[in-house]
């Protein structure tokens with residue numbers, strides 16, 4: 284853990300080439316992205332509590348460094364897919380707060396036209412393939428995106444995120460075997476926040492003492508384990524896997540240690556029962572990735588405390604404006620219920636006009 | 645004063661009594677033990693019965709349900725909770741192939757006394773993957789039973805019967821109903837000392853003379869509301885028949901009601917294609933055609949995945965108003 288007066292020479296992994304190449308502006312941009320994610324979610328939480336948002340809301344607060352650090356390494360042929368805790372990845376790939384916030388409010392201007400909600404953000408134009416609700420269900424898709432990249436002869440990869448609980452789904456293990464057997468450029472990032480809902484890692488998973496990612500050895504796959512508090516460490520570690528994927532078309536599993544400050548979802552009534560208040564406080568006070576990066580940058584003389592305040596304020600205003608946008612946006616039209624089910628019907632093709640497709644009424 | 649408890653409490657009581665009744669009954673599922681259940685159905689049971697009987701599972705539905713099927717072959721009676729019945733699709737092979745066909749393939753040497761239970765409903769804005777209503781899908785498979793209680797009394801009586809049943813029973817609840825209260829007599833008020841509702845017996849939830857609503861699960865509640873509107877505003881006296889189980893299906897009760905009222909509307913929150921109402925309306929046509937004064941209608945959820953947006957998802961599900969309107973079209 285770096286002290287509050289961290290400076291460039293004492294922060295581990297600052298000297299990795301991928302981090303050396305960052306300009307001061309890049310570093311500030313990374314900070315801004317993490318802060319934007321946090322402010323977006325804090326604002327969404329407020330509106331969840333005043334009943335403007337329904338269903339589930341799984342917050343990423345505390346884990347922002349994972350999405351921001353890893354996605355900062357990607358280029359035009361690299362892809363991203365994750366589970367339901369997907370707001371951070373969405374903003375990190377460049378989705379706008381407006382469309383994301385409006386989706387939470389179930390509005391027609393949402394990124395999925397109000398059809399998906401919090402768990403289902405998508406932006407194919409930004410190589411972002413969701414936003415998936417069935418635990419582990421996205422992991423074969425991640426292998427598939429990597430397959431597609433390889434098939435097309437492109438130098439690229441897929442970052443596929445999953446939780447520490449998701450590693451116990453059969454689909455994930457089948458995907459791992461395929462990824463290694465067929466040499467697919469997929470990188471599985473296990474965001475290990477210690478819990479799957481109320482179940483600790485120790486109560487949900489059998490794994491070697493080296494950690495969850497070490498299961499990769501059974502599939503003849505490379506793996507790594509990273510402390511997620513530091514963007515430098517995440518970037519240095521994930522970069523190795525990206526190179527492995529790009530240069531050798533080989534998969535990797537990376538376990539990134541992180542922590543969610545809030546409950547599993549906003550509805551998690553037990554968030555302070557299965558973990559102690561002290562544990563949560565400890566992570567919030569000493570392992571918050573935003574605090575850590577802010578202090579790193581202050582230590583390096585890249586920003587001042589006032590600069591940070593300005594970034595925070597700006598992000599807060601952006602989130603409030605997004606909520607305003609969401610509130611003012613219209614709900615979808617009832618007729619939208621039957622759109623977006625079949626491509627052929629939506630596009631009014633001959634196939635879409637042949638035979639009866641819908642059976643209501 | 646008759647005793648009023650919630651649907652959730654009724655289920656819990658039923659589970660608790662069966663844990664006491666038979667040492668081989670165990671509960672397995674995600675967050676069922678230490679967390680007290682994602683929807684608090686199993687609250688307190690781990691504390692009372694301990695690690696051996698109430699088991700928290702990792703997120704491995706195919707694994708733990710398959711394991712339960714295997715254990716049941718040795719006489720264990722696992723009750724497995726799916727946090728959402730939608731997650732059954734992760735365990736589809738175990739639930740459709742292994743649970744349903746081992747008995748047949750072994751020429752009757754094996755039986756699989758498992759219960760898989762959990763909420764199977766839309767209407768809570770949790771999106772397309774968490775809002776499935778697969779009662780018709782599982783009822784399609786001979787060897788499986790599908791039970792869908794609509795109220796606390798039936799929930800308790802049916803879960804107890806499901807656990808005692810020697811075949812696989814898929815028990816579909818509703819997150820919307822968990823907080824519903826209803827009369828459930830305590831055991832000392834019941835002849836025989838316990839509440840057992842047989843699987844395969846429908847129940848008339850409202851007597852009527854002019855048409856029959858045939859429904860299951862939460863659709864029963866919607867039909868009862870529609871029936872009140874029809875009585876108050878339109879002088880139509882509707883009967884509401886609660887199927888309680890989809891397979892086995894109480895064919896006799898369906899035909900008896902149709903022969904009495906001469907009109908039938910099947911109402912379900914399931915999707916229309918090959919839905920439960922499709923099976924029932926074809927049976928009515930075959931067996932009670934001459935008794936009908938109007939075509940049998942079906943009311944279902946919209947034929948689309950569940951829409952997240954709260955005001956729009958509401959429109960996808962059958963409502964009392966829609967039911968009234970369709971009823972007026974044939975009365």
Ligand SMILES: Cc1ncc(C[n+]2csc(CCOP(=O)(O)OP(=O)(O)O)c2C)c(N)n1
Pocket residue numbers: 368416417418445446447448449450474476478479480547674703705727731734
């Ligand atoms: C197949 C399936 N089973 C169960 C669930 C319910 N569920 C949603 S998230 C979750 C916990 C997942 O924990 P983890 O993988 O560690 O991810 P985290 O929530 O910590 O990000 C559970 C049990 C689900 N959505 N899908």
Ligand SMILES: [Mg+2]
Pocket residue numbers: 446447448474475476477478479480
């Ligand atoms: Mg987790």
